[in-house]
Amino acid sequence: MDEIQEALTKTSKATKKDRFGRSVSLLALILILAVVISIFWFVASKGLATFFKNHVSLWSFLTGTKWAPGQVDAHGKPLVGAAPMIVGSFLVTFLSALIATPFAVGTAVFMTEISPKRGAKILQPVTELLVGIPSVVYGFVGLTVVVPAMRHLFGGSGFGVLAGSMVLFVMILPTVTSMTVDTLRAVPKRYREAALALGATRWQMIYKVILRAATPGILTAIVFGMARAFGEALAVQMVVGNAALMPHNLMSPSATLTSILTQGIGNTVMGSLENNALWSLALILLLMSLVFNLVIRAIGKKGAM
Amino acid sequence: MNAKQVDKIATGILYTIAGFVILVLLALLGYILVQGVPNLSWHFLTAPAEAFSAGGGIGIQLFNSFYLLILTMVISFPIALGAGIYLNEYANQKSKVIEVIRTMIEILSSLPSVVVGLFGFLLFVVQLKLGFSLLSGAIALTFFNLPLLTRSVEESLRTIPNLQREAGSALGLSRFETIGHVILPAALPSIMTGVVLSAGRVFGEAAALIYTAGQSAPALNFADWNPFNATSPLNVMRPAETLAVHIWKINSEGIMPDAAAVSAGASAVLVIAVLLFNFCARYFSKVLYRQLTSSK
Numbered sequence: 001m002d003e004i005q006e007a008l009t010k011t012s013k014a015t016k017k018d019r020f021g022r023s024v025s026l027l028a029l030i031l032i033l034a035v036v037i038s039i040f041w042f043v044a045s046k047g048l049a050t051f052f053k054n055h056v057s058l059w060s061f062l063t064g065t066k067w068a069p070g071q072v073d074a075h076g077k078p079l080v081g082a083a084p085m086i087v088g089s090f091l092v093t094f095l096s097a098l099i100a101t102p103f104a105v106g107t108a109v110f111m112t113e114i115s116p117k118r119g120a121k122i123l124q125p126v127t128e129l130l131v132g133i134p135s136v137v138y139g140f141v142g143l144t145v146v147v148p149a150m151r152h153l154f155g156g157s158g159f160g161v162l163a164g165s166m167v168l169f170v171m172i173l174p175t176v177t178s179m180t181v182d183t184l185r186a187v188p189k190r191y192r193e194a195a196l197a198l199g200a201t202r203w204q205m206i207y208k209v210i211l212r213a214a215t216p217g218i219l220t221a222i223v224f225g226m227a228r229a230f231g232e233a234l235a236v237q238m239v240v241g242n243a244a245l246m247p248h249n250l251m252s253p254s255a256t257l258t259s260i261l262t263q264g265i266g267n268t269v270m271g272s273l274e275n276n277a278l279w280s281l282a283l284i285l286l287l288m289s290l291v292f293n294l295v296i297r298a299i300g301k302k303g304a305m
Numbered sequence: 306m307n308a309k310q311v312d313k314i315a316t317g318i319l320y321t322i323a324g325f326v327i328l329v330l331l332a333l334l335g336y337i338l339v340q341g342v343p344n345l346s347w348h349f350l351t352a353p354a355e356a357f358s359a360g361g362g363i364g365i366q367l368f369n370s371f372y373l374l375i376l377t378m379v380i381s382f383p384i385a386l387g388a389g390i391y392l393n394e395y396a397n398q399k400s401k402v403i404e405v406i407r408t409m410i411e412i413l414s415s416l417p418s419v420v421v422g423l424f425g426f427l428l429f430v431v432q433l434k435l436g437f438s439l440l441s442g443a444i445a446l447t448f449f450n451l452p453l454l455t456r457s458v459e460e461s462l463r464t465i466p467n468l469q470r471e472a473g474s475a476l477g478l479s480r481f482e483t484i485g486h487v488i489l490p491a492a493l494p495s496i497m498t499g500v501v502l503s504a505g506r507v508f509g510e511a512a513a514l515i516y517t518a519g520q521s522a523p524a525l526n527f528a529d530w531n532p533f534n535a536t537s538p539l540n541v542m543r544p545a546e547t548l549a550v551h552i553w554k555i556n557s558e559g560i561m562p563d564a565a566a567v568s569a570g571a572s573a574v575l576v577i578a579v580l581l582f583n584f585c586a587r588y589f590s591k592v593l594y595r596q597l598t599s600s601k
Contacts, residue, residue: 022480
């Protein structure tokens with residue numbers, strides 16, 4: 001009797017296995033969370049050291065226009081003004097998004113509404129392939145094609161915000177296009193049929209119905225492209241000129257947060273002000289990617305209503 | 306102007322835009338291949354790089370890229386698989402905690418790769434004293450790869466109909482057994498598609514590697530396969546410049562006379578590799594399609 005009772009009430013082999021599998025898979029998930037938390041923890045603790053340990057004021061860091069972390073100004077305060085890089089980063093991001101948006105949306109509309117057959121045959125595979133092209137390749141092409149072209153057209157060295165924006169424009173174009181195509185395809189067919197049944201021309205249908213219905217999705221695609229452009233390091237670093245100066249026009253060599261970071265972090269000593277200031281730039285990057293994430297979420301929520 | 310004319314003009318403009326975009330994209334692709342492919346030769350693909358003179362190859366960098374890719378996949382696939390299984394099979398989908406976790410994974414996937422690389426540099430190269438090494442690089446790439454891979458595993462599992470899970474339970478299988486014997490085999494082609502696509506991304510990544518796997522490629526002895534020897538190709542503690550890092554490096558600070566030719570060739574190799582990964586992914590999704598529709 002006891003034997004039977006024991007056999008029936010003790011945990012079965014299958015249950016044990018199941019518990020094991022459950023805990024192993026949970027462990028994997030916890031590991032990923034630990035990575036996210038420690039990235040934020042490490043970058044924040046390093047990046048905030050500029051303000052707490054080296055006593056640089058946040059305001060002068062964000063608005064100062066002189067970036068020479070090794071030197072001090074007349075008052076003995078270190079010269080860590082990140083404004084040139086912040087402006088540079090935002091400038092290339094917005095410019096590239098501004099150029100990419102009409103092309104991406106136009107191409108996506110063409111692929112879904114005007115010529116779905118050709119879209120599926122030529123454009124779809126090409127955009128999908130280009131999404132996967134490594135960013136250094138974009139940088140290399142920028143260096144050998146875009147920069148000489150800029151030099152030829154506008155004079156100067158050719159390196160600068162405009163060259164950076166052009167490279168980023170080509171880089172985010174496939175991403176934004178394919179995301180826009182997805183949202184346009186998700187617009188229900190009955191919308192199109194209803195618009196056409198009311199006597200709308202194809203353009204009226206596209207402009208007044210489809211693009212409006214797909215606006216949240218298109219905005220998400222653009223913000224996603226901007227996030228990618230903002231965080232892109234090497235492609236931009238290769239063409240932007242890397243001079244930590246306020247960009248006074250689109251052709252003057254300038255710098256972005258990422259380009260100064262990749263250049264500087266290996267040449268500074270851990271724990272020094274020069275190094276901490278670079279980590280503060282990394283922290284700005286981190287926070288901005290968080291902001292882009294929140295914006296995408298907010299758009300998604302509004303679109304869902 | 307009436308609506309019909311506007312329609313015609315708008316259509317014309319859309320044709321122009323699409324044509325322009327096709328032109329730009331094809332020109333880009335064509336430029337890379339036309340510039341690069343003539344530089345490709347057996348010597349170029351196998352010879353070590355030269356620092357100061359022309360005629361160097363990309364042999365070591367190419368090997369490093371593939372080795373690093375394999376290491377990264379070996380580390381990240383089990384973790385992503387586990388996390389994906391938990392999220393789709395075990396987790397309570399309505400729980401707030403799971404929602405927060407999903408958000409965090411999404412945030413990780415949107416972090417700039419340079420930040421992930423710097424974190425790897427700080428934690429592994431500096432604090433854990435692993436130095437610039439393949440191992441540091443592989444772990445940094447794992448961080449970069451995990452969120453996307455996890456999501457693709459999760460989505461692959463989600464496409465398996467609940468009927469299969471119920472059938473497993475009806476046969477008296479535990480959930481774990483159902484996952485192992487029923488769900489995973491069914492989801493395998495789709496999971497493989499995700500793995501191959503992420504492999505393409507990992508293969509071309511450079512920003513996360515500059516300060517983790519390093520920017521130097523010491524000479525390797527390809528006759529020595531003992532992973533504990535310093536010059537062995539299998540040694541995971543050696544610094545290893547990959548192909549993508551090599552392109553960046555010779556373009557920003559290279560002094561070899563044929564830097565443009567080398568980077569053109571290396572870019573073409575990268576692009577061709579990405580093409581191959583894409584074709585593989587397509588092949589797997591074809592297998593998936595065949596499996597789902599039981600067509601031949």
